[in-house]
């Protein structure tokens with residue numbers, strides 16, 4: 079058989095289908111699938127991780143220029159160095175010009191405010207929040223880089239069409255019609271990435287989202303205290319003079335004849351602008367663009383997401399990272415080159431002198447940083463369940479808050495349909511599947527049971543006889559790609575009406591005909607309240623054609639407030655349960671059991 083072509087029988091086919099052998103239908107018949115789930119492990123062996131995925135490294139980062147020219151960003155190192163040399167020469171030349179000298183006398187670099195002297199010094203909360211901020215940022219940035227490596231391409235449209243990305247650190251997408259996003263993922267060394275394993279996005283996300291909540295809380299407290307204590311005037315420009323002064327400072331730095339520092343009571347204008355942008359623009363933008371990648375929020379906030387797609391959010395989120403990295407490098411360099419002892423005394427010891435006190439407090443804090451940095455990846459690999467649990471405790475409440483179901487079908491139109499929808503996951507390769515496929519799924523039966531009044535086994539003909547439902551929706555893969563497709567099939571409401579879940583049923587568990595990468599059936603549990611949404615359906619058509627092998631023939635799930643990994647493809651059965659604790663590993667799905675994802679992932 080050619081598995082790359084579309085599958086599925088003519089819905090109105092004349093063939094009389096054999097009625098199912100008189101199997102005894104009991105609510106428990108789907109329970110048998112449970113025995114085919116694989117128990118997960120609670121530690122990670124990097125050599126067998128994610129189905130023994132080899133540790134592939136990315137390429138140098140490239141930016142697309144024009145249609146298909148790619149610029150290797152490594153060139154920025156020599157180019158940047160050359161630009162620096164030119165800038166120094168130009169700035170030194172400028173400072174010889176009398177008009178420039180006049181300008182710099184008028185705008186020496188620092189705008190003093192009336193309250194500058196009164197607000198001199200740094201309260202202890204600033205020192206603490208500065209430290210916590212930098213400590214949290216380490217884990218956020220490292221896990222963020224890890225997440226990026228899981229789909230090493232950035233786009234400006236929601237379509238994620240290969241070749242249309244503006245940035246990549248991976249080769250062009252190969253000419254393989256079944257190439258998956260997982261095959262496309264790369265890795266970075268464990269001291270950069272967190273946890274530094276290829277396709278470890280589940281764990282990286284717990285770090286990223288979990289520490290993010292702490293970072294945000296720290297930031298909110300910081301901003302509140304800034305305004306309560308009046309210290310905000312140190313970080314917010316209050317006069318347009320900040321711009322000419324910043325230019326003056328830039329010339330002074332570039333000419334290597336640096337400005338006098340008055341950091342104890344006032345920052346120079348360039349510094350002020352950099353801090354202002356970081357605290358009041360970059361940090362909120364990081365949050366907004368982060369949330370912009372969430373399926374639950376995007377389907378709720380249609381007016382925003384129709385203009386700024388998840389890919390715009392992801393690209394901007396990356397550019398915010400670039401800002402932070404640039405800021406950190408320049409900030410740290412200047413702290414150490416513009417009077418290190420005095421600067422460290424300001425921030426770490428609240429004193430304005432040249433003693434070593436601040437340095438030693440800083441050094442002690444760096445021990446904590448180094449321990450955290452060195453320990454984070456090994457801890458994650460040894461205790462992944464701990465990371466999963468703590469991460470869920472930190473971000474879980476927000477995730478549940480965002481997953482309210484109010485999305486209406488037909489959110490996108492035919493013209494929004496993506497020309498290319500990435501494939502993902504592990505394809506079913508069993509003889510069982512092959513025979514079903516070769517026979518156009520005539521022998522296929524969808525088993526539905528568990529906590530229901532009327533368990534059923536449905537042939538594809540019977541599934542197709544149920545009222546037809548169609549929706550054009552956007553798919554969000556946890557790895558970062560997205561795409562819009564039209565899905566045709568049967569609404570889950572129809573299925574619920576047919577089988578009538580009992581009141582105790584709280585979850586619908588979908589079992590696949592395919593195995594997951596570590597063996598055992600792929601499965602996933604969905605909250606029943608989401609299965610009642612208008613946008614929950616079993617699809618057998620995609621973009622007006624029978625669902626293909628790659629996209630999940632004969633049936634796949636759509637639940638538009640969740641990420642792609644929860645949309646089980648090649649469905650064999652559905653079991654309604656009160657609780658998923660005794661299914662598989664008990665974490666609510668294959669990726670939750672084996673790759674430490676979360677069972678509700680609406681962000």
Ligand SMILES: Nc1nc2c(c(=O)[nH]1)N[C@H]1C(S)=C(S)[C@@H](COP(=O)(O)O)O[C@H]1N2
Nearest residue numbers: 501502503504555590600629642643645647
């Ligand atoms: N049975 C099964 N279903 C699966 C997977 C899988 O590995 N096995 N992968 C999931 C993931 S991670 C994604 S993003 C979507 C991809 O669907 P697509 O290939 O149709 O785009 O399928 C999901 N369903």
Ligand SMILES: [Mo]
Nearest residue numbers: 555556642643
């Ligand atoms: Mo995915």
